[in-house]
Amino acid sequence: MTATFPQASDKHALEHGEVLAPRFDANGLIAAIATDADTGEVLMFAWMNAEALSRTLDTGEAHYFSRSRGELWHKGATSGQIQRIVEARIDCDQDCVWLKVRPQGDGGACHTGARSCFYRLIVNGKLVDRP
């Protein structure tokens, strides 16, 4: 499967049009933010290629592109931490997607076992655990 998206015809179309025209970077990737649809907490930050975005929208479950493994990544396929999409948004210049999700399985999103990847505060230049 090869997913393709159109390019916006101009800046106005990009920022105000109804055409989904994601601007993938030189590596073919777009940024993605997943938040918990119920708590608003930011769960994780990851990347999507066109196929990952397309499958996310088609299936209602978050797919990303793993830069370390160089492959499509259906979040939760092995861990059970499937992310059901409640709402998907895109930003003004269409280079970042915001997914509001309901995490399945044990409810976590982070490979460390934490619920969110953002389990540390920056306080006076040091990191402090604060799940």
Place this chain on the structure above:
Amino acid sequence: MTATFPQASDKHALEHGEVLAPRFDANGLIAAIATDADTGEVLMFAWMNAEALSRTLDTGEAHYFSRSRGELWHKGATSGQIQRIVEARIDCDQDCVWLKVRPQGDGGACHTGARSCFYRLIVNGKLVDRP
């Protein structure tokens, strides 16, 4: 001013240590997500270089790196949309910062005039305004 940060000594230190050791990419940038500290809404996604991150933490106001202008960007310096930092977090592998902010000025964050850059839903493959 040249801001520098240490590198994590190993994966455990990166993921569980108390040392802030951001992993800047090949362009010297780290991803940054700003959410509204009161509503939880994602306001914007941007990039920071080491100086932007350092100034953000030192001043309590969000600084980014503008890739289009190639320069440090004190958010709100001209628009008045200063972002006061309520809380700063970093993710497991320290390549993304999450800022909870209180937007000053007119309360907006987006150059289009919208409160959040994510003012469009993706619905059945089309974009729909939903501020």
